[in-house]
Amino acid sequence: VIMTRRIIALLTDFGTEDGYVGAMKGKILSIAPEANIVDISHEIMPFNIRQAAFCLTNCYAYFPEKTVFIVVVDPGVGTARKGLMIQTTNHFFIGPDNGVFSLIYEKEAFNSFEILVDTLPWEVAATFHGRDVFSPLGALLAADKSINRFLTATKRHTSFVRPIRKVKKKRFHIPVVHIDHFGNVILNFQRKDFSKMKTKKFGITVDDHKFGKIHNTFGEVSRGEFLLMWDSSDYLQIAKNGGSAAKDLGISTDSEVGLAL
Amino acid sequence: VIMTRRIIALLTDFGTEDGYVGAMKGKILSIAPEANIVDISHEIMPFNIRQAAFCLTNCYAYFPEKTVFIVVVDPGVGTARKGLMIQTTNHFFIGPDNGVFSLIYEKEAFNSFEILVDTLPWEVAATFHGRDVFSPLGALLAADKSINRFLTATKRHTSFVRPIRKVKKKRFHIPVVHIDHFGNVILNFQRKDFSKMKTKKFGITVDDHKFGKIHNTFGEVSRGEFLLMWDSSDYLQIAKNGGSAAKDLGISTDSEVGLAL
Amino acid sequence: VIMTRRIIALLTDFGTEDGYVGAMKGKILSIAPEANIVDISHEIMPFNIRQAAFCLTNCYAYFPEKTVFIVVVDPGVGTARKGLMIQTTNHFFIGPDNGVFSLIYEKEAFNSFEILVDTLPWEVAATFHGRDVFSPLGALLAADKSINRFLTATKRHTSFVRPIRKVKKKRFHIPVVHIDHFGNVILNFQRKDFSKMKTKKFGITVDDHKFGKIHNTFGEVSRGEFLLMWDSSDYLQIAKNGGSAAKDLGISTDSEVGLAL
Numbered sequence: 001v002i003m004t005r006r007i008i009a010l011l012t013d014f015g016t017e018d019g020y021v022g023a024m025k026g027k028i029l030s031i032a033p034e035a036n037i038v039d040i041s042h043e044i045m046p047f048n049i050r051q052a053a054f055c056l057t058n059c060y061a062y063f064p065e066k067t068v069f070i071v072v073v074d075p076g077v078g079t080a081r082k083g084l085m086i087q088t089t090n091h092f093f094i095g096p097d098n099g100v101f102s103l104i105y106e107k108e109a110f111n112s113f114e115i116l117v118d119t120l121p122w123e124v125a126a127t128f129h130g131r132d133v134f135s136p137l138g139a140l141l142a143a144d145k146s147i148n149r150f151l152t153a154t155k156r157h158t159s160f161v162r163p164i165r166k167v168k169k170k171r172f173h174i175p176v177v178h179i180d181h182f183g184n185v186i187l188n189f190q191r192k193d194f195s196k197m198k199t200k201k202f203g204i205t206v207d208d209h210k211f212g213k214i215h216n217t218f219g220e221v222s223r224g225e226f227l228l229m230w231d232s233s234d235y236l237q238i239a240k241n242g243g244s245a246a247k248d249l250g251i252s253t254d255s256e257v258g259l260a261l
Numbered sequence: 262v263i264m265t266r267r268i269i270a271l272l273t274d275f276g277t278e279d280g281y282v283g284a285m286k287g288k289i290l291s292i293a294p295e296a297n298i299v300d301i302s303h304e305i306m307p308f309n310i311r312q313a314a315f316c317l318t319n320c321y322a323y324f325p326e327k328t329v330f331i332v333v334v335d336p337g338v339g340t341a342r343k344g345l346m347i348q349t350t351n352h353f354f355i356g357p358d359n360g361v362f363s364l365i366y367e368k369e370a371f372n373s374f375e376i377l378v379d380t381l382p383w384e385v386a387a388t389f390h391g392r393d394v395f396s397p398l399g400a401l402l403a404a405d406k407s408i409n410r411f412l413t414a415t416k417r418h419t420s421f422v423r424p425i426r427k428v429k430k431k432r433f434h435i436p437v438v439h440i441d442h443f444g445n446v447i448l449n450f451q452r453k454d455f456s457k458m459k460t461k462k463f464g465i466t467v468d469d470h471k472f473g474k475i476h477n478t479f480g481e482v483s484r485g486e487f488l489l490m491w492d493s494s495d496y497l498q499i500a501k502n503g504g505s506a507a508k509d510l511g512i513s514t515d516s517e518v519g520l521a522l
Numbered sequence: 523v524i525m526t527r528r529i530i531a532l533l534t535d536f537g538t539e540d541g542y543v544g545a546m547k548g549k550i551l552s553i554a555p556e557a558n559i560v561d562i563s564h565e566i567m568p569f570n571i572r573q574a575a576f577c578l579t580n581c582y583a584y585f586p587e588k589t590v591f592i593v594v595v596d597p598g599v600g601t602a603r604k605g606l607m608i609q610t611t612n613h614f615f616i617g618p619d620n621g622v623f624s625l626i627y628e629k630e631a632f633n634s635f636e637i638l639v640d641t642l643p644w645e646v647a648a649t650f651h652g653r654d655v656f657s658p659l660g661a662l663l664a665a666d667k668s669i670n671r672f673l674t675a676t677k678r679h680t681s682f683v684r685p686i687r688k689v690k691k692k693r694f695h696i697p698v699v700h701i702d703h704f705g706n707v708i709l710n711f712q713r714k715d716f717s718k719m720k721t722k723k724f725g726i727t728v729d730d731h732k733f734g735k736i737h738n739t740f741g742e743v744s745r746g747e748f749l750l751m752w753d754s755s756d757y758l759q760i761a762k763n764g765g766s767a768a769k770d771l772g773i774s775t776d777s778e779v780g781l782a783l
Contacts, residue, residue: 004294009283016563017573018702019580020754022531025560026584033526033586037560038286038298041277051278058280062287062392064294078739127739128754131584180279217339217388232281232389265555270544299547299559302538312539319541323548323653325555441540478600478649493542493650 005036006142009063011056012072012130013044020128024070024135031139040069047075049099050160050178050253054186057103057233060091070138071095072130083115083133085141085151092141094134102159103177103233106190113151120150161188165256172259174204176251177235183244184237185251189259191234197261204228205258206238206249266297267403270324272317273333273391274305281389285331285396292400301330308336310360311421311439311514315447318364318494321352331399332356333391344376344394346402346412353402355395363420364438364494367451374412381411422449426517433520435465437512438496444505445498446512450520452495458522465489466519467499467510527558528664529586533578534594534652535566542650546592546657553661562591569597571621572682572700572775576708579625579755582613592660593617594652605637605655607663607673614663616656624681624699625755628712635673642672683710687778694781696726698773699757705766706759707773711781713756719783726750727780728760728771 008028014020021042028035040059044052052073060069067090074096082097088108093101097114104110117124117133124132140147162175178186187204194202204211211228214236221227223242226249231237238245238257245251269289275281282303289296301320305313313334321330328351335342335357343358349369354362358375365371378385378394385393401408423436439447448465455463465472472489475497482488484503487510492498499506499518506512530550536542543564550557562581566574574595582591589612596618604619610630615623619636626632639646639655646654662669684697700708709726716724726733733750736758743749745764748771753759760767760779767773 007290009287011283015565016561017565017567017577018754019562019577022533022560022562022577022581023584025562026531026581026586026589029529029558029560030584030586036290038283038290039277039300039561040280040283040286043276043278045278055278055280055283059283059287062284062291064287064291067287125754232279232386268551270548272544297551299544299551300538300561301541301544301547304537304539306539316539316541316544320544320548323545323552325548325552328548493540493647 005034006032006144007036007038007064007067008032008138008142009038009040009067009069010042011040011044011052011069012042013046013048013052014042014072014130016042020130023131024072027131027135028139028142031136032143035139035142044073045181047073049073049075051180052100053103053160054178054180054233056100057107060104063091065090066092068092068094068138068141070130070134071100072134073100074098074129077129078127082154083117083129084154084157085113085115085137085147086157087111087113092138094138094141096129097158099158099160101157102161105157105159106161112154112157114154116150116152160253164188164193164259170261173256174259176253176255176257179246179251179253182239183246183248184231184239185246185249186231186235186237187257189236191230191236194236199261201261203260204238205260206251209249211238266295267293267405268297268299268325268328269293269399269403270299270301270328270330271303272301272305272313272330273303274307274309274313275303275333275391277303281391284392285333288392288396289400289403292397293404296400296403305334306442308334310334310336312441313361314364314421315439315441315494317361318368321365324352326351327353329353329355329399329402331391331395332361333395334361335359335390338390339388343415344378344390345415345418346374346376346398346408347418348372348374353399355399355402357390358419360419360421362418363422366418366420367422373415373418375415377411377413421514425449425454425520431522434517435520437514437516437518440507440512440514443500444507444509445492445500446507446510447492448497448499448518450497452491452497455497460522462522464521465497465499466521467512470510472499527556528554528666529558529560529589530554530660530664531560531562531585531589531591532564533562533566533574533591534564535568535570535574536564536594536652538564542652545653546594549653549657550661550664553658554665557661557664566595567703569595571595571597573702574622575625575682576700576702576755578622579629582626585613587612588614590614590616590660590663592652592656593622594656595622596620596651599651600649604676605639605651606676606679607635607637607659607669608679609633609635614660616660616663618651619680621680621682623679624683627679627681628683634676634679636676638672638674682775686710686715686781692783695778696781698775698777698779701768701773701775704761705768705770706753706761707768707771708753709758709760709779711758713752713758716758721783723783725782726758726760727782728773731771733760
């Protein structure tokens with residue numbers, strides 16, 4: 001029989017040309033020689049926590065049980081920001097507590113643990129937790145070794161997701177969660193939220209623009225027109241056929257849009 | 262004993278930062294946990310079918326027997342374009358029927374099968390066949406499971422390769438098959454075609470430019486001069502030392518050049 | 523029991539979109555089907571030997587024993603430049619003799635061997651030693667097959683590292699070894715050299731600029747100021763908070779800076 005090799009999936013903003021991803025891979029394989037390292041991406045825009053979170057949410061659910069995701073988009077490394085291990089029903093997530101796991105918190109039941117960096121019995125460079133904290137802990141997990149002694153349960157973790165606000169009867173404000181590099185505006189409004197409403201009638205308003213229909217493809221509207229679509233993670237997005245919805249509607253990640261039922 | 266793990270080689274134009282490649286990898290490993298996933302590239306220019314075809318032809322022959330190639334450069338996803346499984350003597354190729362396998366048809370004996378998407382007993386998103394059609398079928402193949410029930414033999418498949426045309430005795434028109442990102446013009450004329458001619462004398466003409474010799478390296482001509490060379494897949498190419506042959510000769514992928522023997 | 527698969531780590535300047543990296547991977551897996559291929563990077567700037575050397579030095583030491591590193595940044599392919607196999611205490615390195623292993627020579631005890639390309643009993647394209655020389659030899663090594671018959675011991679190998687020069691008592695000239703893409707100037711002066719000096723007092727001079735302190739982070743100086751730091755491979759670097767030290771100090775890889783104790 002062949003034992004199935006455990007998967008460690010890597011997601012960083014390091015690029016590859018400086019060798020930092022190589023250092024993480026080397027360290028992982030030194031601890032867990034049979035780990036199956038899978039690159040999700042190393043091309044996240046530097047420090048773009050929201051892009052990393054959306055990249056992760058677009059793929060994590062497809063991975064086998066017990067996959068360990070190591071996410072290193074970490075502008076706060078060297079400061080007091082915590083490190084986290086998040087355990088969901090099927091998966092483990094390891095990385096900084098800066099919001100990269102925001103969408104996991106929205107979609108999964110989970111337990112969260114703070115990494116007690118001071119308890120690690122090996123050398124840790126203050127500026128490279130990807131190599132010295134997250135990779136070795138992920139490798140130990142993948143090698144089926146307990147890391148409990150380096151963790152403590154925590155209830156506090158950072159998220160960039162702001163809740164939908166009810167402003168009056170049948171009137172809500174929906175915050176933006178992400179603007180992708182095409183300028184599509186992703187809203188904190190999931191397909192399952194819509195199902196719960198048990199209505200097909202609704203209106204999204206952005207200043208003077210009103211949307212009452214959810215389209216399936218860009219091609220259903222003319223070039224230059226705005227539209228609503230579900231994105232690949234089932235979040236509602238405002239898009240523009242042939243342009244940037246965010247730019248042309250003056251929307252930032254701090255914005256909210258109106259929802260009327 | 263160790264059983265050799267089957268290889269699934271991936272070639273897409275997705276980039277990695279949106280998580281779509283990650284979703285394909287997760288799905289493959291959920292079906293075929295022991296598959297050896299190999300990245301060929303995810304940096305094909307968006308929708309550039311010819312670039313994908315040349316990337317594939319530069320590498321496929323070196324892979325072990327039974328390697329499964331999944332190619333997802335798929336501008337037509339969501340339309341009625343077919344999906345294909347191409348079986349050659351040594352390899353399997355899975356992807357859309359849009360020409361990405363054009364050069365495999367030129368170089369290999371093969372059987373071709375249309376994928377009957379409607380028969381797949383799992384959910385398929387209309388806009389992501391890479392994740393929901395090609396990856397699971399490739400994973401099943403790599404896990405040595407039959408996918409015949411999802412296939413039907415077909416004789417029709419799309420190719421961007423136009424044939425060499427005889428225009429009169431010892432006069433031919435050779436179509437362009439690709440212009441690479443250096444502006445090299447790759448012609449539908451392979452080294453084996455040249456061998457068959459059993460002559461060393463020939464002339465390629467592009468407007469006023471005449472070429473009668475095939476060089477081995479750029480360095481054999483002066484900077485700014487045009488030359489003929491065999492490319493790494495043994496196709497004849499027109500290049501320019503220090504410039505773009507396509508641009509400076511006014512050649513597009515619709516062009517033909519003259520061949521006189 | 524599972525035998526641990528041997529690691530082959532790849533570092534090239536090929537990009538992935540032309541299929542050349544794919545060809546190397548295919549060839550390796552055809553010879554060593556159980557090899558664990560790890561991508562360090564394929565995004566080294568074309569022909570940038572120093573960048574490749576620093577990328578390698580940032581990661582090689584973390585990899586398990588017997589890892590085979592194949593490095594193909596090879597502007598001289600097709601000329602008479604030698605190919606090398608460098609054996610250190612823990613690792614093997616295979617690639618061209620053009621300086622890509624310069625920093626390995628500085629950091630490790632090693633034996634070096636010239637690859638006798640003419641003795642290889644397979645076809646070798648003059649312009650693609652990455653695929654036809656370095657990959658198959660690396661794969662044979664990873665498959666625990668001897669490649670000694672294709673090697674001869676050599677003492678001569680190319681390095682871009684120039685030594686520290688003593689110019690008078692307690693006065694030295696330190697050469698630049700690399701300028702990274704942020705414009706940080708990396709000096710041929712390692713943390714271990716500094717320890718050996720047994721002094722905390724020192725001065726680095728670049729024209730009118732004097733540095734007497736080594737900082738831990740960019741944030742310790744104001745925006746626009748220059749500073750000294752140890753880089754991630756423990757080389758001393760001159761950096762500028764929010765700018766390019768190399769550009770603003772007029773430093774190139776041919777430069778030297780002054781050191782006074």
